[in-house]
Amino acid sequence: MRGTTKSASPDFNVAFVGTYVPRLCGIATFTNDIAKSVARWYPDDAFENRYVRVVAMSNGVYSYPKEVFFDIREKFKTDYIKAAEFINISNVNVVSLQHEFGIYGGEHGSYVLDFLKNLKKPVVTTLHTVLEKPIEGQKEILEEICNLSSRIVVCAQKAQEILERVYRISSEKISMIYHGAPDVPFMDPSYYKDILNLEGKTVILTFGLLGPSKGIEYGIEALSKVYRDYPNAVYVVLGATHPEVKRLYGESYRISLQKMAYEEGIADNVIFIDRYVSFEELMNFLIMADIYLTPYLSLEQIVSGTLTYAIAAGKAIISTPYWYAQEMLQDERGILVPFRDSDALSQALRRLLTDIPYRNRLRKNAYDFGRKMIWKNVSREYIELFDEAIKTYSKEKNFIYISKRDLIEKESFQTKLPSVHLTHLKFLTDETGILQHALYNMPNRNHGYCVDDNSRAFMALLLYYELFKDQSILYLLYRFLSFIHNAFDEKTGRFLNFLRYDRTWIDEFSEDAHARTLLALATAIQWPAVPELIPICATIFEKGIKQVENFTSVRGISLSIIACDKFVRTYPGAKEIKDILINLSGKLFELYKNNISDDWIFPEDILTYDNARQPQALIRAGQQLGSDEMIELGIRSLRWLIEIQTNPETQYLSIIGNRGWYERGSQKAQFDQQPIELSSISCACIDAYFQTGDKYFYNTAMKALRWFLGENDSFCPVARVETGGCYDGLEPQGVNKNMGAESTISYLMTLLHSYKLTFKRGD
Incomplete structure (x- = not known):
């Protein structure tokens, strides 16, 4: 310290x-x-x-x-x-x-x-x-x-x-x-009495949540025995009825006290303030009190916040001798009277109402002692x-997480899927992170790194480890997370996206990259592959999540919703994250409702890349918030997205190309088709399949994998199965021969999604 x-x-x-x-x-x-x-x-x-x-x-x-x-x-x-x-x-x-x-x-x-x-x-x-x-x-x-x-x-x-x-x-x-108690100045009680319409009165105060254990009836009975000699004495009972008392018994206790004051002829001298006052009001009441009274009935009360407040405020106090009062009111810091004894209480009241110097001595003693109790100390x-x-602290620091998922052993896995190879991904990765681009299959250092690709690689290897428990790749998880950590700017709360090869950052912010990085961190938290990673991921996530509430990018909003959903599924009580999820989900739902028509079921007027994230976010939001309307619209949007990206002749997936994309009311660009869209489709289909049980989504996820293997518009493989590498896109003449990080990771993720479906593993 x-x-x-x-x-x-x-x-x-x-x-x-x-x-x-x-x-x-x-x-x-x-x-x-x-x-x-x-x-x-x-x-x-x-x-x-x-x-x-x-x-x-x-x-x-x-x-x-x-x-x-x-x-x-x-x-x-x-x-x-x-x-x-x-x-x-x-x-x-x-x-x-x-x-x-x-x-x-x-x-x-x-x-x-x-x-x-x-x-x-x-x-x-x-x-x-x-x-x-x-x-x-x-x-x-x-x-x-x-x-x-x-x-x-x-x-x-x-x-x-x-x-x-x-x-x-x-x-x-x-x-x-x-x-603890607030630091209240030692003031003349008359200071605030005019504000509370008690000017000229001698005020006796009890405050706190009202209930039968407070013994207020003995205070009223004691006042009835002295009020004729001290008609200006008033007893203020400040506070609402305790919620549990009110739930069980209503206001019967308060009503009995009011009835008692009326029958004793002192209804005008007993003031009930039936509400939970603000801190400022409470301080005003404390300062204007001449005498503080706690006539509690239980000996075993070991602490009293209200008595502490009264001591620190320098009040002349009368109390029954419960344990806390016995200890706190020693050495002339107050007067103790027997339990349930209104005669003794009235005698104590009479002395304090009569002997002003004695009352002031009690006040000063209490105030001096109360300096130990102020919150600062x-x-x-x-x-x-x-x-x-x-x-x-000497407890074991390593966290233990027990997976409740129904795992199926690899040995029982019969479906013929390509083997998972990480050779090319490792080849693109150096001691800093994964490089963005490649010349053919050679890493291209001229373009450096980006947090987007390192986050994607982190997610892919988390899923790989979750499925296969291959400990040989743990060093890569740490490397990618280290890159993410370094990308985070503590001052702005944002992730920088691009890092030159000389390890200098380009000050450029992308909402999509920020949100995708949060999704990677949330994935690590939801799938605790390596428990030691989780505190790091959670710390960065909680700092970075603040930015997303003001996002305008629909993709950034959607990725942030999925990230928040993963986090809240793991920690349902995470209020701040849940509130952000609710806020963003409402935004996305409104964007959908304001933009869709019979032939266009999407929140934007253009389809570009990673499009399935929007319906996926809506499905997850609906699940989290219990909204069937959101889920149904998300499923409908995903089906529409799949249908417009399906070749009607071959029934193969035909992804929107980046040579013009697909604007509403125009023609869809057929080429160049980018692998990232297949990864997002397969991921969204997993959520849709486990939500609906509809084999259509299972089959579409498998179609996404087969696109990489040759079931596409060019009838040629886009992935190199033996290395796990993937070409950068599908062109009219075949493939773009470069094999960069985004494409390679997209293939790997799509393949792992297929394994996940075969293992019957949902979130």
């Missing part, structure tokens, strides 16, 4: 796991506060640059802020495992887990163990509840959480004592860090603990 001041920021990335705003929950507020406080120690925008991230627990649909990069559905066990895997491949160095039994799924929140067991990062767990007398199952779960965590944080010494005595957790593993302690956890 470089330090814990603004000029020396943390050198690690952290993910906070817990409930999160806008969910109405004390843990959600805490997670929000600690995440934002830690983020302030970084010199740049920590959320935008992903130094600090949040994994949010969800029991509904929430509109989360940008820092939430994954959400876990509370009741779905698999989400916990996927979240762990997602963090494993991210750039996160340490995880801060908030634990409360009620926020995780499974019996006593046991699903959180599935998250921790699959996580391969150090974990610092903050315990917001530590029970001295846990019921059966709770003790075992909390012990396991502590064992799986690198460090444990508690907010009170009592919690540490219980952990050591009841749960047998080593004291060396436990750190006591105060619950608390977050610094967390950062130091995160750094320590990272340095001492």
